[in-house]
Amino acid sequence: MSKAVINLETLACPSCMQKIEAAIKSVEGVEKDSVKVLFNASKAKLNFDQEKTNIEEIEKAINTVGFKVLKSKVR
Amino acid sequence: MQPLILANKNKITAISGILIAIGFFANFVFGSELIFNISFIIASLIGALPIAIQAFQALRFKVISIDLLVTIAVLGAFIIQNYEESAIVTFLFLFGSYLEQRTLNKTRSAIKKLTEMAPDTALLKKDDEFIEVDIDEVEIGNILLVKTGAKVPVDGKVVDGNGYANEASITGESKPVNKDLGKNVYAGTILENGTIQIEAEKVGEDTTFGKIIELVEEAQDSKSSTERFIDKFAKYYTPFVLVMAFVVWLFTKDIELSITILVLGCPGALVIGVPVSNVAGIGNSAKHGVLLKGSEIINDFAKVDSILFDKTGTLTVGNPEVAEKKYYTKDINRALVYLHSIESESDHPLAKAILKDIDVKQKVNIDSTEVIKGGGIVATIDGHEVVVGNPTLLEANNVILTDEIKADISNYEQRGNSLVLMAINQQVQIILGIRDQIRPGVKKDLVKIKKFGVEDLIVLSGDNQGTVDLIAKELGLTKAYGNLLPEEKSAYITNLQEQGKIVAFVGDGVNDSPSLASANIGIAMGSGTDVAIETSDVVMINSDFSKLPDALAITKTISNNMIQNIIIAVGVVIILLSALLFSDWMNMSIGMLVHEGSILAVILNGMRLLRYKPKF
Missing domain, CATH: 3.40.50.1000 (HAD superfamily/HAD-like)
Incomplete structure (x- = not known):
C-alpha cells in the first residue's frame, strides 16, 4: 500500500469535496476508506495499491471532474 | 472549455450584474423592452453556464447540489420566458458564492502561512560536496549542511560545527538556543548564526514541525467538513421542490404552474442571506479588533x-517579576553571586525574572549542576552544595526550614508568588517571591463572558x-x-x-x-x-x-442574524408555495414581488450587522 498526498488547486465550494472524493474512490485499487479530501488545505490524502493503479491514474480522475493537481507525493 | 468558464466565474458574475443594470435602465428610462429582454437573456445564459456545469459534475457522482435546483429553475423561467427572474436568480446565486469564497479565503491564509514556514530544500552531502536537493529526497542518516539564516530542513543531531538556532516555531521561545556537537535540532527552526552539519533522524511528516502542520491541517478541516446548514438543508429542499413541481404537473398538467413552483421555490434569499450576514459580521468585528x-x-x-x-500571557501579562525577597544571611553578596551564576545557565522564566532583578554581574565557576524537573537546580560551587528551587526541593536536600522561614513561605504563597529559595550548605540564604501580574480588567471581562451563558x-x-x-x-x-x-x-x-x-x-x-x-x-x-x-x-x-x-457578543449577533435570514427566506418560500397551491389570489407577479422583497429583506437585515456595536 502506498500513501499519496495530492495538492489541489484552491477548493471553493463544499460540494467540490464530494465530487473529488467520489472521483478518487472510483479508481480501481484505491483504498476507499483512506480517501480524505481536506477542504481548507486543498489537499487529498489516500492509500492505494501500486500493483493495481498508479498516481497518474488518480490524478487523471481528479482532472475529469474539473480540478487541477498542483503537486503530488507518493510514499 | 469547462475549466475556462469556471475559472472566470467572478467575471461572469460582474458581467451579468452589469447586464441586469443595463436592462433595468433601458426599461425604466427609455421604455425599451427589446434591450431589456436581450440583456436579461444574455445575463441568464452566461450566468447559468457555470452553475449548470457544476450541477452536472455533481450529478455524475450522484450528488444533488443546490446548483441543480438553480439550473432547473432558470431553465424553467427561461421556458416560460421570464428572463428577468432567470437573470436575477443566476446573478444572485453567483454573487452569493462569490461572497462565500471571500470569507473562505480568510480561513485559508491560516494553514498557508504555516506550511510556508516548512523548508523546501536541503544541502545534502555527497562525496564531500554539498548539493541542493528537494526536501523529499532527504533520507534518515543523510548528512546535511545548514548555513546561517537558513531553516533547519529535518529533525536531527549536530555532527559538526556550532551555532545558535531560533526555535520559536516549535517552542514559542524566540531566544536563540546554542547548538553544538550532539545537540538536537528541529525542522522549521532557523539557524540565526554559525554553520552546522546535521545527521537526519526524522524527515517529512515525522518531524516535530511536520506533525504540528499535519495536526493543524486536519483539525481545521475536520471543522469545516461539518457541512453547512444551508447545504444540508438544500439536500432535502432540492429534491422536495423538484418532486413537488413534478407532482403538481402530474395532477394539473399545467406546465406553467409547475415551473412557477420551481421559480418560487428557488432559494434566492436563502442563497444570499447567509453570506451577507457573514461578510457584514466579519467586517464589523474586524473594525472592533x-x-x-x-x-x-x-x-x-x-x-x-x-x-x-x-x-x-493570557490571563497574566506574561512578564514574571520578582515581587518581594528576603535575606537570611549576612553575606548577601556571596549569595547573590552564586544565585547569578546558577540562574545564568537556565532559561526558565523564573530564572530570567531573577536575573533581571539582581544587580550582581560577577560570576563564579560552577563545578557541577543537576536540573530537577519541576523543582529547581542543585549545584556544587567551590565545594559547597547550593540548592536553588522550590520548598519541596530544599526539603528533599535536607535544608533546614526554620519556623520563621516556614511562615514566610506560607505568607509568600498566599500572596500569589511562585517561590524560589536558595540554600548554601543546607542553610537558607534568600527567598524570592515571583509574580506575574494579572492583566488589568480581566476580572470584569470574565464576568461579562459568564453573562453570555x-x-x-x-x-x-x-x-x-x-x-x-x-x-x-x-x-x-x-x-x-x-x-x-x-x-x-x-x-x-x-x-x-x-x-x-x-x-x-x-x-x-x-x-x-x-x-x-x-x-x-x-x-x-x-x-x-x-x-x-x-x-x-x-x-x-x-x-x-x-x-x-x-x-x-458579535458572533452571537451574527449567528442570530443568519438564523433570521434563513427564517425569512424559508418562511417566504413556504408562504408563497402554499398560497400558490391553496388560494386563488397568488399569481406569478405577486409571488415574484414577494420573492424579490425577501431577498432585499435579508440583505438589509445583514447590513444591520455593519452598524452593530457590542453593549453590556
Whole structure:
C-alpha cells in the first residue's frame, strides 16, 4: 500500500469535496476508506495499491471532474 | 472549455450584474423592452453556464447540489420566458458564492502561512560536496549542511560545527538556543548564526514541525467538513421542490404552474442571506479588533459553553517579576553571586525574572549542576552544595526550614508568588517571591463572558498548582489545572468535547498550537507568535483581552442574524408555495414581488450587522 498526498488547486465550494472524493474512490485499487479530501488545505490524502493503479491514474480522475493537481507525493 | 468558464466565474458574475443594470435602465428610462429582454437573456445564459456545469459534475457522482435546483429553475423561467427572474436568480446565486469564497479565503491564509514556514530544500552531502536537493529526497542518516539564516530542513543531531538556532516555531521561545556537537535540532527552526552539519533522524511528516502542520491541517478541516446548514438543508429542499413541481404537473398538467413552483421555490434569499450576514459580521468585528477567520467559526463560537485559558500571557501579562525577597544571611553578596551564576545557565522564566532583578554581574565557576524537573537546580560551587528551587526541593536536600522561614513561605504563597529559595550548605540564604501580574480588567471581562451563558471558565497551565489555584480564585474561574504539558492541555480539550461541550481555547505561543487547533474555537492573543495567530480561529488584535466578550457578543449577533435570514427566506418560500397551491389570489407577479422583497429583506437585515456595536 502506498500513501499519496495530492495538492489541489484552491477548493471553493463544499460540494467540490464530494465530487473529488467520489472521483478518487472510483479508481480501481484505491483504498476507499483512506480517501480524505481536506477542504481548507486543498489537499487529498489516500492509500492505494501500486500493483493495481498508479498516481497518474488518480490524478487523471481528479482532472475529469474539473480540478487541477498542483503537486503530488507518493510514499 | 469547462475549466475556462469556471475559472472566470467572478467575471461572469460582474458581467451579468452589469447586464441586469443595463436592462433595468433601458426599461425604466427609455421604455425599451427589446434591450431589456436581450440583456436579461444574455445575463441568464452566461450566468447559468457555470452553475449548470457544476450541477452536472455533481450529478455524475450522484450528488444533488443546490446548483441543480438553480439550473432547473432558470431553465424553467427561461421556458416560460421570464428572463428577468432567470437573470436575477443566476446573478444572485453567483454573487452569493462569490461572497462565500471571500470569507473562505480568510480561513485559508491560516494553514498557508504555516506550511510556508516548512523548508523546501536541503544541502545534502555527497562525496564531500554539498548539493541542493528537494526536501523529499532527504533520507534518515543523510548528512546535511545548514548555513546561517537558513531553516533547519529535518529533525536531527549536530555532527559538526556550532551555532545558535531560533526555535520559536516549535517552542514559542524566540531566544536563540546554542547548538553544538550532539545537540538536537528541529525542522522549521532557523539557524540565526554559525554553520552546522546535521545527521537526519526524522524527515517529512515525522518531524516535530511536520506533525504540528499535519495536526493543524486536519483539525481545521475536520471543522469545516461539518457541512453547512444551508447545504444540508438544500439536500432535502432540492429534491422536495423538484418532486413537488413534478407532482403538481402530474395532477394539473399545467406546465406553467409547475415551473412557477420551481421559480418560487428557488432559494434566492436563502442563497444570499447567509453570506451577507457573514461578510457584514466579519467586517464589523474586524473594525472592533476581533478577526473571525471564516463562517463556520461564527456558529461554533456563538454556541460556546466552556472557555479554557492559558495562564501566562493570557490571563497574566506574561512578564514574571520578582515581587518581594528576603535575606537570611549576612553575606548577601556571596549569595547573590552564586544565585547569578546558577540562574545564568537556565532559561526558565523564573530564572530570567531573577536575573533581571539582581544587580550582581560577577560570576563564579560552577563545578557541577543537576536540573530537577519541576523543582529547581542543585549545584556544587567551590565545594559547597547550593540548592536553588522550590520548598519541596530544599526539603528533599535536607535544608533546614526554620519556623520563621516556614511562615514566610506560607505568607509568600498566599500572596500569589511562585517561590524560589536558595540554600548554601543546607542553610537558607534568600527567598524570592515571583509574580506575574494579572492583566488589568480581566476580572470584569470574565464576568461579562459568564453573562453570555458560558458555564465553565477553566485555566490550563504549565505553572504550579498553587499559583494557578490562586489566579482561579481571584478571577472567579470554575476550574484550575496546573503542571500540564501542551499535549495534556490538548487531550483535556478533546475529553471535554467528547462530553458534548463546545470548547474555546484562549492562548498564545506555538506550544499552544495543538490546543488552539483541537478546540472548537482557538483564540490567539495578538502579541502571541505568528503560528499561534495563524492557526487560531479568532484573533484579538493588540492582544486586548477586553475584546473577548465583544467577540462573543458579535458572533452571537451574527449567528442570530443568519438564523433570521434563513427564517425569512424559508418562511417566504413556504408562504408563497402554499398560497400558490391553496388560494386563488397568488399569481406569478405577486409571488415574484414577494420573492424579490425577501431577498432585499435579508440583505438589509445583514447590513444591520455593519452598524452593530457590542453593549453590556
